[in-house]
Amino acid sequence: MAERKHLKITGVHALSALGRGVDPLLAGVLAGTPAFAPVRRFDTTGRRVTVAATLPETGTLADELADAIDVACRAAGLDRTGRAEAALFLATHGGPPSLPGGGPETPELAGHLARRCGLADRTRIYTTACVSASTAVADAAAMIGRGDLDRVVVAAGYLVEPDQYALFDAGRAFAADGAVRPFSAGRQGLLLGDGVVALVLESATAAARRGAPALATVNGWGRAGDAYHPCQPDPDGGGLARAVDAALRRAGLPAEAVGYVNANATGTPYSDASEAAALRRVFGDLAGRLPVSSTKSVHGHALEASGLLELVVTVLALRHGKLPVNAGFLAPDESCPLNVITDAPHPATTPHALTLNAAFGGANTALLVGAP
Incomplete structure (x- = not known):
């Protein structure tokens, strides 16, 4: 168990609608100014909602992932x-x-x-919807913790494209008012956003061996299923x-x-209320004082890359x-009695x-991180 408590994140990189790199990402989520704008990447004629959080100039997903991995390394x-x-x-x-462009099929x-990128010929692919990336981190942490691996690069990517956009729009999952309002009264739904991310996770021993400073420690991780409904979460969380x-x-x-929760909250009525119920179950009365925010309200939902x-x-x-x-908070909702960070x-x-x-299907993940 001692090694499991010392899993180090030693390098990160991210692309989002807020910009390339971690500096614009941090500045954007702290400012709380949403990045949603009309979609120019493909035709949205006839769609109910026509906005998303996209970066104007991107390469293919394969190229952006390769760049993210290289920069993180x-x-x-x-x-x-x-x-x-x-x-x-x-x-x-x-x-x-x-989109944009093209690239190898996912299995390749x-x-x-x-x-x-010069990595080992040892790969895994995760396509488990919105818990894909967080599940990959949990697996990497578990395998490093038990000594199967010393170092894993975890990468994830989603660039807003027409197929998933059409599915969410047809399912009326998008916020018709063009704003994501997690935990708020009057919330109407989610909006998609670009996300291409990579991080390097390694054992404390491996990091120390090469004198690498750590950005953070992955202290714990958990996964559990609801088995409640194909799309709707367990209302009790x-x-x-x-x-x-x-x-x-x-x-x-x-x-x-725990001093902060970066929530999954997508701005959808059932999901946000379910998450609030889960936090009340775990934290009890403390849930009313624990700072909580969902940064999907600023950078959008990056699907498989969101975690x-x-x-x-x-x-x-x-x-x-x-x-x-x-961002986007209008007023408290009695189904979400949380300490939501709203103004600054x-x-x-x-x-x-x-x-x-x-994720759909009732999959849930939690990652607990701390100071290095």
Whole structure:
């Protein structure tokens, strides 16, 4: 267990509608100014909603993922030998990453990226919807913790494209008013956003061996299922609560040690209320004081990449001592009795934070990170 408590994040990179790199990402979520704008990447004629959070100039998904991996490895100080010892866990949507441009089919994409970026010929692909990236991090942490691997590059990518956009629009999941309002009264739904992210996760021993400073520690992780409904979450939040409990147990920390929750909250009525119920189950009365925000309100929902994008946001927030704003908030909702960060960033008062994700089918993940 001692090694499991010392899993280090040593390098990160992110692309979102807020810009390229972690600096614009952090600045954007702290400012709380949403990045949603009319979609120009493809034709939205006839769609009910026509906005998303997209970066104007992007390459193919394969090229953007390769760039993210390369920058994260350089940020971690990995030389050629260090890269060659790193496995690649990749979270991305099934099928060809065809917009913008084109690229290898998903089954070949991980191997293509590993070769292109000089990583080990040991790859995994995650296509488990909105918990893809967080599940990849949990698996990487577990495998490093038990000594199967020393180092894993976890990468994830989603660039807003017409197929998923059409599905969500047809299902009336999008916010018709063009704003994501997590936990708020009057919330109408989610909006999609670009996210291409990579981070380097390694054992404390491996990081120390090469003198690499850490950005954060992954202290715990948890996964649990609802088995409640194909699309709707358990209204009591049972599955997500079990995932959070598992993360706390694995970290050996009490609930009161957590000083921030980067919530999954998508701005949809049922999902947000379910997550609030889960937090009440875990934290009890403390849930009314624990700072919570969903940065999807600023950068949008990056689907398979959302878990990694929000993990990076959480790490950056802890390092800078400021907790991001929950944009779009109109008024409290009695089904979400939480301490939502609405007006300005809150100071971080403890070194531990949770980032949560949930997906269709009742999958739930919780990642618990702390100071390095």
